[in-house]
Amino acid sequence: GAVVSQHPSRVICKSGTSVKIECRSLDFQATTMFWYRQFPKQSLMLMATSNEGSKATYEQGVEKDKFLINHASLTLSTLTVTSAHPEDSSFYICSARGQFNEKLFFGSGTQLSVL
Amino acid sequence: AQSVSQHNHHVILSEAASLELGCNYSYGGTVNLFWYVQYPGQHLQLLLKYFSGDPLVKGIKGFEAEFIKSKFSFNLRKPSVQWSDTAEYFCAVNEISGNTPLVFGKGTRLSVIA
Numbered sequence: 689g690a691v692v693s694q695h696p697s698r699v700i701c702k703s704g705t706s707v708k709i710e711c712r713s714l715d716f717q718a719t720t721m722f723w724y725r726q727f728p729k730q731s732l733m734l735m736a737t738s739n740e741g742s743k744a745t746y747e748q749g750v751e752k753d754k755f756l757i758n759h760a761s762l763t764l765s766t767l768t769v770t771s772a773h774p775e776d777s778s779f780y781i782c783s784a785r786g787q788f789n790e791k792l793f794f795g796s797g798t799q800l801s802v803l
Numbered sequence: 804a805q806s807v808s809q810h811n812h813h814v815i816l817s818e819a820a821s822l823e824l825g826c827n828y829s830y831g832g833t834v835n836l837f838w839y840v841q842y843p844g845q846h847l848q849l850l851l852k853y854f855s856g857d858p859l860v861k862g863i864k865g866f867e868a869e870f871i872k873s874k875f876s877f878n879l880r881k882p883s884v885q886w887s888d889t890a891e892y893f894c895a896v897n898e899i900s901g902n903t904p905l906v907f908g909k910g911t912r913l914s915v916i917a
Contacts, residue, residue: 724907734906794839794848 691715692784694795701772702803709767709798711782716793717762718784723755726779726797735780738765772802807896809908816884816915824879824911826868826894836877837895838868839907850892853877864888889915 691714701707711721723735736752738744738759746752756768765784769776782795810825828834838850851862858870868879877894894908 692793692795694782698799700801703773707769711765711795713763713784716786719787720785721765722783723767724781774802777802807906807908809894809911811911813912819883822881822884826877827875828896832898834896834898838879839893841891884915886915
């Protein structure tokens with residue numbers, strides 16, 4: 689079946705640094721990718737939707753200048769958390785969907801801890 | 804906007820007990836419905852899905868869910884749970900018109916004790 693690879697799985701960084709998270713679709717072309725975050729004991733919350741070759745659409749309350757999303761190819765989307773702060777510590781998950789496939793495939797998630 | 808409600812935050816069952824997790828959604832149009840499971844330390848996995856046809860859907864590991872359109876519900880069931888079913892279960896919905904993401908419920912934690 690389709691696989692979505694997400695890296696890194698865990699990252700610990702100092703406050704003020706930037707962190708990049710990659711999400712790759714390994715055997716299909718992901719025309720759409722979604723980025724979610726999950727705080728402890730809460731459900732997944734959609735952060736943004738990215739379509740290949742166009743600007744991401746951010747959900748209300750999500751700062752686009754802080755969470756930079758790039759979807760430059762059909763197999764790769766990146767989320768960069770710029771100038772990370774402790775309140776950004778969370779579990780980030782990407783999901784991808786191909787043009788003719790309604791099923792969403794999820795990455796394995798990235799646990800970000802900002803000290 | 805769509806919303807998905809999962810009624811139970813934490814369910815504790817003994818092994819062999821029957822399970823039913825509630826899920827209701829708000830959207831009135833045609834939807835796709837999913838149950839995802841997240842085992843401790845692992846990523847989300849698709850448990851089962853409903854797109855159309857038979858409203859009683861069979862999934863992996865003995866799980867099933869029934870879509871009741873009139874009740875806007877998609878409850879998850881399993882006749883006899885096992886310790887290995889301990890996990891977080893998420894119901895999710897997306898409308899089939901347009902390129903929309905999944906809307907997730909808050910999740911239900913299931914703890915199965917011996």
